[in-house]
Amino acid sequence: MSATTASAPAEAPAPRPAAPPRAPAFPxxxxxxxxxxxxxxxxxxxxxxxxxxxxxxxxxxxxxxxxxxxxxxxxxxxxxxxxxxxxxxxxxxxxxxxxxxxxxxxxxxxxxxxxxxxxxxxxxxxxxxxxxxxxxxxxxxxxxxxxxxxxxxxxxxxxxxxxxxxxxxxxxxxxxxxxxxxxxxxxxxxxxxxxxxxxxxxxxxxxxxxxxxxxxxxxKVPVDGVGLGLLVIWVGAMQIMVDKGKELDWFASTQIVVLAVVAAVGFLFFLAWELTDRHPIVDLRLFGRRDFLLGTTALSVAYGVFFGNVVLLPLWLQQWMGYTATWAGMVTAPVGILAIALSPWVGKNVGRMDPRKLATVAFLGFGLVLWMRSWFNTQVPPSVILLPIVLQGAAMAFFFVPLQAIIFNGLKPEQMPAASGLSNFVRITAGAVGTSLFTTLWDNRASLHHAQLVEAISSGARDATTQGVLAQFAAAGYSADQANASLNRLIDQQAYTMAVTDVFYMSGLLFVALVALIWMTSPRRPGAGAAPADAGGAH
The missing domain is CATH 1.20.1250.20 (MFS general substrate transporter like domains)
Incomplete structure (x- = not known):
């Protein structure tokens, strides 16, 4: 099935004035x-x-x-x-x-x-x-x-x-x-x-x-100066807001509020301008295609969740589990083993199988990996940390290729650069937002768990376990202040560990929920050929 007929007629993009000619075909x-x-x-x-x-x-x-x-x-x-x-x-x-x-x-x-x-x-x-x-x-x-x-x-x-x-x-x-x-x-x-x-x-x-x-x-194509200016304003404001939000305590900061308003207003003006301009600098009409819209949404949300967790794991290992930067890198490095081993198989078979099935394997795989991590504790050995990391590589192999097949399904060759740029922009932005939101959520959950742990310790005149820990510190020559500070460090370690497992569990549920979004895209018969292939092969 050719790329131009892969999607239902109802999904065809709205006609655009002065459509560009097809690019010359290269073998x-x-x-x-x-x-x-x-x-x-x-x-x-x-x-x-x-x-x-x-x-x-x-x-x-x-x-x-x-x-x-x-x-x-x-x-x-x-x-x-x-x-x-x-x-x-x-x-x-x-x-x-x-x-x-x-x-x-x-x-x-x-x-x-x-x-x-x-x-x-x-x-x-x-x-x-x-x-x-x-x-x-x-x-x-x-x-x-x-x-x-x-x-x-x-x-x-x-x-x-x-x-x-x-x-x-x-x-x-x-x-x-x-x-x-x-x-x-x-x-x-x-x-x-x-x-x-x-x-x-x-x-x-x-x-x-x-x-x-x-x-x-x-x-020679006209320069959409207004669209470019609006793009710089709203994307710049949004990216700075995301990057600085955690540092400035989000909307408690006037600077973050102003950036949010500028980003929102700029985006609305950008949206209105690009959808009505004869030569838009960004082809937002691509979102009128169901497969592009749903595929890009699924890819971007999943990438935001994935990347947020990629950042959290080494942070937790280094800050609260005593790993050095080198050891944290070595523990997380095996993620590439199964990714590299399985990616060629996925690439070979994506044209023979429904990409929705392959993407489902990726999302359920990520869900399983994050569920396994949700059982981590402060005594977890490196071998237990390694197992879900290795399995995550398998999920990664099934992640990008099938979703790209869905996104590019039915696109013409001259639409490919714009579609690739737009889908990658949304994905990269989602990765930045995910990183900021997940680190903020981690801190907030840690504060909640810390308060609950302190309350539990202080409510019962300190139980035998707490007294035993303080006695061990005293026997090691710690003063009362030093013992209490060390105890607080242990509480922090426990609180941040409980918080990171909360985030892992929630992330796993999000991946499972995203499976429904994948199955809302167009079906493709086995052997129909990869949509990206048809779209790109004509160049």
């Missing part, structure tokens, strides 16, 4: 060229996804070296996230304006330049400016890597192409903190940026050598 790549192209695109994708998380563990070193507070240092992360969130949905328009291959290679080269400038930054102000530049130029890289990769494979192997893409997207955020910590400890923090230079230059040269003759070329 799939063959042999060594396809392998080299996949390597180049995967390296570029891995590099840009890695940079979303590699700086996280280096903030203390960056702040100390540049003479600023850790709170000011977090703007190194925030500035990149804001700029990247604004740039990603512009991919569709930029592709028409410059051509997809030219745009991708230029983005990679400029990303290399920005990375080198970040490493050379003499102060926090210049580092933040260069990170904004880095975030802006990296925006089109992830969506266009999808588009170019799909165009490199024949329709029958498009699922495999998406599996290869998904592996780099899912593994990079896990590797980022581990690699960033090692580079910072053993070299210095600028190397978290310098490492991009050789990788990016190699990826850019290899991509250009293979794809330069496969570019439909640029077209």
């Amino acid at each position: 799939p790549l063959q042999g060594g060229a396809r392998i080299a192209g996949t390597l180049a695109l995967s390296l570029a994708t891995f590099m840009t996804v890695l940079d979303t998380s590699i700086a996280n563990v280096s903030i203390p070193a960056i702040s100390g070296d540049l003479g600023v507070s850790p709170q000011q240092g977090t703007w190194v992360i925030t500035s990149f996230a804001v700029a990247n969130a604004i740039a990603v949905p512009l991919t569709g328009w930029l592709t028409q304006r410059f051509g997809q291959v030219r745009l991708f290679v230029a983005s990679v080269v400029l990303f290399v330049l920005a990375s080198w400038l970040c490493g050379m930054a003499p102060n926090i102000e210049s580092l933040i400016a260069f990170r904004i530049f880095q975030g802006m130029v990296s925006g089109p890289m992830i969506p266009l890597s999808q588009t170019l990769l799909l165009a490199s494979y024949p329709p029958a192997k498009a699922g495999m192409a998406m599996a290869l893409w998904a592996m780099t997207t899912m593994v990079a955020p896990v590797v980022g903190p581990l690699l960033g910590g090692w580079l910072t400890d053993n070299l210095s923090w600028p190397w978290i940026f310098y490492i991009n230079v050789p990788v990016g230059l190699f990826a850019a040269l290899l991509t250009w050598s293979i794809y330069r003759t496969r570019d439909p070329g640029p077209r």
Whole structure:
């Protein structure tokens, strides 16, 4: 079944004035060229996804070296996230304006330049400016890597192409903190940026050598200046609100309230403008397609829950279980084993099976993993922590590829860059929101559990267990104040452990609930072919 007939007629997007002509068709790549192209695109994708998380563990070193507070240092992360969130949905328009291959290679080269400038930054102000530049130029890289990769494979192997893409997207955020910590400890923090230079230059040269003759070329398209301005305003305000909300106690802060109002009003004006403009900078009409709407929603909510828990687990291990950053990274690293092993099988079979069934496996798998984690306690051994981490890799293998098949179902080739950019924008934004909301929820639940534990201890004139713990501290030479402080630390450890298991349990229920959303999308007969393949193979 072709991509253009995969969806029901009722789902066809509303007609648009001055529809762009179809892009010229290019045959799939063959042999060594396809392998080299996949390597180049995967390296570029891995590099840009890695940079979303590699700086996280280096903030203390960056702040100390540049003479600023850790709170000011977090703007190194925030500035990149804001700029990247604004740039990603512009991919569709930029592709028409410059051509997809030219745009991708230029983005990679400029990303290399920005990375080198970040490493050379003499102060926090210049580092933040260069990170904004880095975030802006990296925006089109992830969506266009999808588009170019799909165009490199024949329709029958498009699922495999998406599996290869998904592996780099899912593994990079896990590797980022581990690699960033090692580079910072053993070299210095600028190397978290310098490492991009050789990788990016190699990826850019290899991509250009293979794809330069496969570019439909640029077209003159009007600039939607009003839409661009509104996008910058509401996305920027929302991203800053999400990043700074926990630090500023959310809506108890006037700054957060103002940002929320600006984001909401800006979004409403943006929505009205883009849906009525003849040449919108972001094609929101894609949400008129049921599969795109429901698939993007399911992917984004699931990714927000997934990423929020990816952040929480190492935080809990390091802050309350006594793990070092290196050990926390080593414990979480095995998540990639089953993901890498099973992704090729999923990619090979996504065109033969209903992707809704494969996505259901992913969501129920995540639900099982999080249910297992909800039984953790302060005495949990590393082996028990490792088991759900390994199993999570299997769920990850079934996550991206089937959902991308649903999202791209029925799209035309010229819609692919815009669809990829828009769905990735929503996913990335959901990841940022999920991280902030889940860390806030963790703190709130910990405060509640702490208060309940203290009340239980103080209500009965301290039970025998409490007295026994205090006696052990006294026998070890602790003063009364030191013993009480140590006891409070144990209460905190217990409270934060109970809180993190609450979050794990709630997250597991959310994943199970999302299965219903998947089954509201269009069915596809086994053997009908992957929708992404049909959409991308015509390039």
